[in-house]
Amino acid sequence: MRKVTTAQTPTRNRGSRRTEILDAAARLFAARGFHGVSIEDIGAAVGTSGPALYRHFSGKEALLAEMLLDISGRLHASAAARVTAAPDAENALDGLLNGQIEFALGHPALITVHDRELGNVPEPARRQIRRLQRLYVEEWVTVLSELYPGCPPSRLRAATHAVFGLLNSTPHSAGELPPETMAPLLRAMARAALAQAGNQLAQAGN
Amino acid sequence: MRKVTTAQTPTRNRGSRRTEILDAAARLFAARGFHGVSIEDIGAAVGTSGPALYRHFSGKEALLAEMLLDISGRLHASAAARVTAAPDAENALDGLLNGQIEFALGHPALITVHDRELGNVPEPARRQIRRLQRLYVEEWVTVLSELYPGCPPSRLRAATHAVFGLLNSTPHSAGELPPETMAPLLRAMARAALAQAGNQLAQAGN
DNA sequence: CGAGGATGTTAGTCATCATTAACGTCACCG
DNA sequence: CGGTGACGTTAATGATGACTAACATCCTCG
Secondary structure (H helix, E strand, O other): OOOOHHHHOOOOOOOHHHHHHHHHHHHHHHHHOHHHOOHHHHHHHOOOOHHHHHHOOOOHHHHHHHHHHHHHHHHHHHHHHHHHHOOOHHHHHHHHHHHHHHHHHHOHHHHHHHOOOHHHOOHHHHHHHHHHHHHHHHHHHHHHHHHOOOOOHHHHHHHHHHHHHHHOOOOOOOOOOOHHHHHHHHHHHHHHHHHHHHOOOOOOOO | OOOOHHHHOOOOOOOHHHHHHHHHHHHHHHHHOHHHOOHHHHHHHOOOOHHHHHHOOOOHHHHHHHHHHHHHHHHHHHHHHHHHHOOOHHHHHHHHHHHHHHHHHHOHHHHHHHOOOHHHOOHHHHHHHHHHHHHHHHHHHHHHHHHOOOOOHHHHHHHHHHHHHHHOOOOOOOOOOOHHHHHHHHHHHHHHHHHHHHOOOOOOOO
16 A cells, blocks of 8 residues: 655655654543553554554653653753743742743643653653652742742642643643633643642631 | 461451452553553562452453442532532532542542553443543533633633643652641642633733 | 242354464565 | 664563353242
């Protein structure tokens, strides 16, 4: 059947095939979970069949590992860059929020896979991913600590995780609102939630 | 080996075994995903081995279906009860928040499974679960509409999903803070986020 | 006591799946 | 041309896993 493989994509060289596979796999993993997707499925999604993937990845787990490593790496790098570029903590937080929101709205499948499939990554890589995730969280906690001194870091860490949950909810509420509307809404909600968490004043009953 | 099966739990009758199995399965599904858990695994978790489960459930998918149906049913029922019992919208929202927070903190595994595994439920049951989920969301939207008239329902729906994400983040930030501290924090953050979403005043740039 | 029902157990059976083997094709480089 | 490397293909192979069968226990009720 199809033998125009190269004709369709002239000079499709470079790891373009790799990333194409990673993209397709991310969508499938997000939809059906790591164990719910077969190598055949992934192959089919990129037009080849099954074992062809072993030309690009050493195995299914390795593929997942590379995917998660890439995601957590990008998140952390972007965060670090935005924070150091910001003139003050206030702007740094804006940068962090914008970065996470762009990512969540732009790559819902990656976000989904990122916080569901860590458990399926084999040990060597898993540690590294965890490290990047931790660094990413600490980026937030540092900025928030500056913004809300007097608030214990453990509380800020919990608040950060909660805000991630809020921002990453996008994949679930798919299509409820157009992205141009969703982004500002999420930003406003996250800011309000963080401010509330940071100012533990008047933490009365109820 | 073990033959004291009944001696250990005298009159353990009634569906106690069923729920015991459902609990164990929920924990496993939450940790490794539906396809990452075998019938053998579930059996082992309740002290029996493998095929014994077919005495209680017609199959793996049926087990999942019953689990999700139970969860969404409980969430919706609790919400409906709290809302009709509340004297006004303000208190109704409190009830909804408390209900969701109690559930999220008390049954993290159930929450996790609930918003990950719907895709693995076979069709007859899936529709019903969706219906309950929709009703649950509408319970929130109705209350919020009363609290923030003038705010379009689609926006409130999106905000509701976002708040679910925030509240359900608990399983991820496991152990960061003790539940007695976490609950008020989540409540405060959710309230602030919702208020911000409801009052679309001053929705300036950035 | 004896039938019935509830609940388990251990050996299949049959699919599905990850991974490997063995074997093209084709572009490019010498 | 000849060969090398990138990429694919179609058959194994070997596990694992859901589900079924055939066969106990043992409690309970008559």
